[in-house]
Every structure is written in C-alpha cells, then in structure tokens.
Amino acid sequence: MARKKVTSAPALADWSAVDSALRDIRECQHTLAEMSVQRDRQIDSIKADYTQAALPLQNRMKALESDVKAYVDMHRAELDGKSRTLTFGTVGYRVSSKLMLASGRVAEAIATLKALGHTELVKTTETLDREALRRQPGGNKGTFGKLAVIAGSEKTPGAALLCTKAAFATGCGYIRLMTAEENKKLVLSVPEVVFQPRQEEEIVPMLQFASCLAIGPGIGTSEETKLFLQAVLRELVNSGKQLPVVLDADALNLFAADESLWKLTAENRAAVICTPHMAEFARLTHVTVEQIRENRLQLAGQFAQEKNCILVLKDATTIVAAPDGRICILPVGNDGMAVAGSGDVLTGTIAGIAARLTDSFLAACCGVYLHGLSGEKAARKKGNAAMLPTDLISHLGKVLKHIDQKRDW
Numbered sequence: 001m002a003r004k005k006v007t008s009a010p011a012l013a014d015w016s017a018v019d020s021a022l023r024d025i026r027e028c029q030h031t032l033a034e035m036s037v038q039r040d041r042q043i044d045s046i047k048a049d050y051t052q053a054a055l056p057l058q059n060r061m062k063a064l065e066s067d068v069k070a071y072v073d074m075h076r077a078e079l080d081g082k083s084r085t086l087t088f089g090t091v092g093y094r095v096s097s098k099l100m101l102a103s104g105r106v107a108e109a110i111a112t113l114k115a116l117g118h119t120e121l122v123k124t125t126e127t128l129d130r131e132a133l134r135r136q137p138g139g140n141k142g143t144f145g146k147l148a149v150i151a152g153s154e155k156t157p158g159a160a161l162l163c164t165k166a167a168f169a170t171g172c173g174y175i176r177l178m179t180a181e182e183n184k185k186l187v188l189s190v191p192e193v194v195f196q197p198r199q200e201e202e203i204v205p206m207l208q209f210a211s212c213l214a215i216g217p218g219i220g221t222s223e224e225t226k227l228f229l230q231a232v233l234r235e236l237v238n239s240g241k242q243l244p245v246v247l248d249a250d251a252l253n254l255f256a257a258d259e260s261l262w263k264l265t266a267e268n269r270a271a272v273i274c275t276p277h278m279a280e281f282a283r284l285t286h287v288t289v290e291q292i293r294e295n296r297l298q299l300a301g302q303f304a305q306e307k308n309c310i311l312v313l314k315d316a317t318t319i320v321a322a323p324d325g326r327i328c329i330l331p332v333g334n335d336g337m338a339v340a341g342s343g344d345v346l347t348g349t350i351a352g353i354a355a356r357l358t359d360s361f362l363a364a365c366c367g368v369y370l371h372g373l374s375g376e377k378a379a380r381k382k383g384n385a386a387m388l389p390t391d392l393i394s395h396l397g398k399v400l401k402h403i404d405q406k407r408d409w
Contacts, residue, residue: 083298090295144173145355148210150198150232151217151344152179153225157186159218159249159344162389164193166348167214169396170370172355176206198228203235212244212355216251217344226254226261233264242270244360248347252276256283262307271360272309275347281313301327310364312350314343318368322361330365332372336384337392345392346371373399 012018072079072091083090147167152160160179167175176194177187187195196202207213215232219225229251236243245268247255252274255261265272274284282289285303292299296319304311304321313319316335320328350367357363374395378387381395 083295083302085291085295090298139173141173143356144171145352146174146176146209146211147172147351147355148176148178148206148213149348149351150178150213150215151219151347152177152183153218153220154180154182155220156218157183158341161186161190162341162344162393163214163217163348163351165190165390166345166393166396167352167355168192169393169400170349170352170367171400172352176209178202178206200228200231203232204239207232207236207239207241207243210243210355212246212351214246214248214347214351216246216248217347219250221250221253221257225250226258229254230261230264233261233268237264237267240269243268244271244273244354244363246273246275246347246351246354248275249280249343252280252284256280266308271354272307273312273350273354273360273364274307274309275312275314275343275350277314277343297327297329301325310361312346312364312368314346318372320361320364320368326361328361328365328368330368330372332369333375334379334384336379336382336387337372337375339387339389341389342375342392345389349396370396370399 012021068091078084079091149160149164149167151163152158157179160177160183164175164177174194175192176196178196178198179187181197184195184197187193196206213232213236215229219229233245236245245265247265276284278289278292281292281299281303285292285299287299296313296315300311300313300319300321303309304323305325308323310323311319311321313321316333317329317331318333320330346367349371350364353367353370354360354363357366371392374392375387377395377398378391382391
C-alpha cells in the first residue's frame with residue numbers, strides 16, 4: 001500500500017504574514033547593500049594603503065634591477081655567454097642581449113620577470129589552435145602528413161609501436177617505420193604501418209617520402225647505432241630537404257655522448273624538436289637535475305637558442321622553448337603518465353602533428369597539450385596507478401573528436 005505524502009503546515013498563517021515576510025526580506029536586502037558599500041570602501045582604502053606602502057619597495061626593486069644590469073653589463077666578459085647562479089637568483093643573457101633574471105620554479109621566475117618590468121621576456125601560449133589540428137575536408141593521406149620513424153631495436157620493439165600508433169592517433173596520414181629486421185613480424189601485426197629495415201640503403205627513399213622524421217625511441221646507444229644516426233642526419237643535410245626532425249630518448253643520449261652530432265642538426269634548414277625528460281636534459285647540458293629544477297625556464301630558453309632547436313623539457317609542468325624566444329608552459333597531465341613508454345607516445349604525438357603543420361613550435365605545443373589531456377582522460381577512467389601508455393593512445397582520438405566537434409573537454 002502506497003504511503004500518503006505528508007506535507008508540513010506552512011510557516012505563514014495568512015497573506016498578512018506573507019507581506020510581513022516580504023518586508024523583512026527587503027530590509028535584509030537593504031542592509032546587505034549597505035554592508036557591500038562599506039566593504040568596497042574598506043577594500044578601496046586597503047588598496048590605497050597598499051599602493052602607498054608598496055611604491056617605495058617597487059622603486060627600490062627597479063633601482064636594484066638597474067644596478068644589477070649595470071654591473072652585469074660591465075662584467076659580461078666573465079660570463080662567457082653563460083649564466084651565473086648566485087645564492088638568491090641567476091643572471092645571464094639571451095642571444096638578444098636582453099638581461100634575463102630567474103629564480104626558483106617557473107611560476108616564481110615569471111613573477112620575478114613581471115615584477116621587474118621585463119614582461120617582454122614572458123611569452124606564453126594560453127589557448128590551443130584547434131583549427132591547426134582539425135582535418136580539412138577533401139584531403140588525402142599525403143596532405144595529412146607523411147611520417148618517417150626510426151625507432152625500436154631487437155630488445156625494445158615496443159617503443160617503435162607506441163610511437164607509430166600515437167602518430168596515427170593524431171590523424172597522420174601515412175607512416176613508414178624503420179626498425180630492426182627482428183621486429184618485422186611484430187610491425188606487420190599493425191597493418192597500417194609500412195615496414196622498412198634499418199639499413200643505410202633505405203635512408204634516401206625514406207627521407208624522400210617523409211614530411212617529418214622522428215628518431216630515437218628504443219634505438220639503443222651502440223656505436224653502430226650512432227654511425228647510422230650520423231648517416232641519416234648527413235643525408236638529410238645533403239638532400240637539402242626542409243624536413244622537421246623530432247629527437248627523443250636514445251637519440252638524445254647519443255647527442256649527449258657526442259656533441260659533434262649537433263653540427264649536423266645545425267645545417268638542417270627545418271626545425272629540430274628535442275624532447276628530453278629532466279635526466280636526459282641534465283646529460284645534454286652537463287648540469288644536475290637539481291640545478292635544472294631551480295632554473296628551468298632560463299636553461300630551457302638558453303638551450304633552445306644555443307642549439308637552434310625547439311626544446312620540449314618534460315616534467316610535471318612541461319616547457320616548450322623556441323630559438324626565437326617563444327616559450328609555452330603546459331601544466332597538463334598527471335603522475336599516472338610517469339611510466340615507461342609514455343615518452344614514446346609523446347614523440348609520436350608531436351611528430352604526427354609536425355608532419356602536417358608548417359609551424360613546428362605550434363606542433364610541439366599541441367602535441368604536449370594533447371598528450372596531457374589524454375592522460376587526464378585516461379586517469380578519470382582507469383585511475384593514475386593503472387594507466388598504461390596504450391591508454392594515452394586510445395584517448396588521443398577522443399580528445400581530437402572533441403576538437404572536430406568544436407567542444408570543450
């Protein structure tokens with residue numbers, strides 16, 4: 001038997017009581033309005049007091065900054081093109097000869113630059129260029145990018161597959177994978193990928209085919225691999241083709257061990273995108289991870305300019321720095337992405353986008369952003385601890401679907 005709905009008697013007995021309640025409501029509103037006016041007056045008074053008290057400190061900061069700049073200008077020869085880390089900060093020069101001061105974490109560095117009036121040194125990207133990522137109707141596999149990937153070895157075939165699958169997930173139209181002969185059967189299990197053996201005679205046709213080249217995931221660091229990497233980079237220079245190159249993992253370790261490889265990338269007419277994590281960046285710059293954490297923004301900008309590359313410095317908050325001074329700070333992703341193979345997915349994501357965009361800096365920023373968003377979606381579904389790199393790949397497509405539908409995530 002259904003229960004009868006019990007309703008309580010109204011608190012107001014008649015229309016007169018209702019009118020009285022309305023009067024009380026109006027009085028409350030009037031009182032709140034008066035309180036709001038008093039609050040605003042107090043806030044204005046506090047702001048005025050702050051402005052008056054802060055002005056001497058701001059003037060003092062500007063004077064000290066001017067003194068620091070004058071001293072550094074006078075002793076610039078002692079820096080020899082490098083920065084100097086002191087107890088309370090770091091001083092150094094960009095290639096543009098503008099003084100750059102940074103201290104502590106990224107947010108603190110930006111706050112310092114803004115406080116000192118150097119807003120021209122703080123350049124960030126706040127939004128994702130969705131149109132750049134959206135596939136245009138009427139295109140074909142060629143117009144959506146042709147990517148050449150050199151990845152994987154007999155011991156690490158998975159890195160090659162993660163990289164290529166991620167590139168396909170970004171909408172790349174055509175991918176050729178050059179890897180060890182031992183990996184042929186595994187590669188053939190992914191029918192979309194065209195297999196090429198890692199042999200020197202295969203280098204020229206691969207470079208002729210590609211609109212972007214990705215090198216590094218799982219290739220190893222043997223002397224034989226280094227010689228093959230040199231042959232690829234030398235042939236790229238000889239071809240005169242403006243081909244963006246994404247360097248990751250073992251390719252970066254080979255560069256860290258033999259700096260003469262940078263001479264070959266310096267002759268490349270197109271962009272070179274380097275994607276080190278903190279430990280790899282420490283090997284590339286010969287400084288400790290702790291020193292990098294203290295001055296990430298400055299060191300990233302300096303490295304990008306010195307090596308004439310686009311640097312993707314991976315961490316909980318990733319920094320993308322271009323040689324022209326552009327910097328993008330991307331606080332996306334989560335600790336569930338801190339697992340072997342996640343970097344291989346990022347390489348494929350960036351390379352897949354760079355294969356069809358003319359702006360390689362934009363491709364790097366978009367790649368990091370999509371990679372991080374995919375990680376956030378995967379974490380909501382599986383949890384941080386259970387996430388795998390393959391989950392990132394499956395969610396890349398879902399993020400891009402939102403872009404195609406002009407929806408927010």
